[in-house]
Amino acid sequence: MIVLKEIIYLLRKEILLEWRQKYAISGILLYVLSTVFVVYTSFKKVEPNAWNTLFWIIILFASVNAIAKSFVQENSSRQLYYYSLANPTAIILSKIIYNSGLLLFLSFLSFIVFALVAGNPVKDNFHFFAALFLGSIGFSITFTFISAISAKANNSATLMAILSFPIIIPIILTLIKLSANALRLMQDTAVWKDIATLLAIDLILITMTFILFPFLWKD
Template sequence: MQIFNEIAVLLGKEIKLEWRNKYAISGILLYVGATIFIVYMAFIEMEPVTWIILFWIIMLFASINAVVKSFVQESRSRQLYYYTLVNPTALLTAKIVYNTLLLLLIGFLTWGGLSLFVGNAVVNTRPFLLAIGLGSLGFAVTFTFISAISAKTDNSASLMAILSFPLVIPILVTLVNLSKNAIEPLASEGVQSDINLLIAIDLIVVGMSLLLYPYLWRD
């Protein structure tokens, strides 16, 4: 299948690009580290529920900063060059996969950093791992798609926040609800419905963005 080859090549390109200049990844690492340290200095000790909420807020802002560059960073002429070579769906899929991996990394780093400074509030690991996985996918797809939209405008950074924050709230609310199961030794009854809802929302955003991107890219 040609499209899978294209995705693999584009994904390799994204990772290679990241590895060569290390600018974005080190910036994000520093961002996460600094935020965790600020949170630590402000709270010192915190309730497990506060821990969960702060985790997702750090995750939200780190993600939006990590993903916003995916389309903005590349010049229009280089994007035109890509479109002459590959299928637009392959381009979007590669960016989504790359951003999901990046957000997974950010998620685990935030978890590790918070555990190091503030202490680990997670008792029940399975729902929390699921939340990080499904949350990374949902955030990555939504932010990648919205960054593709906002990259078309002159004022992309502020438009990115205006467009994407209301849209990720369903994902964020469900993630916080799901993660609250992680601070209790036993998961509550509603855990399965939260997981189902997250999977459903992730499928909706993946489906819609793959369906709509071919209409978005051409200028």
């Protein structure tokens, strides 16, 4: 119960911080917009197959950029202060929940903008948004944890990419397959197997995060 309370407080803190420094969120939004326009102007006409891949690549890069700052935006002494107040589980969980929300918002926005400029080929809305939802959670868990690791190192921006991209590949491959199904690019009867795979990966990653994060934060 105490952890739950802490999570709520920390979530409020995250949102408040985001609200006060509006540059971070507006920067990410502009990033999405400009990427979509770059993609659109270079492709002109986007085939459903390319649409599917490009959409997830845009989401991938936007997510890395949005989450990379999770652990570096506040200086180390203030982080020490948080850690002395709250449970490490509450800290990582509040970050993951906050980042999931942020990514969900971000991917919906990317979808709307991308659909506006490049057309909307999605045929099966339920499966597509299920993929979007599960993907946001998976991305959020992985990137939040890796950003906690890379924040400890010296060149964190590069590390963030090289540490997280190989780990994210199983998730993004499953997502692309799922949404290809939703776009009717392929016929797969085993959609639930893919969703189960995604859920299982998310579950493994979140369990590892819970076990390992307490070792990570203390300096």
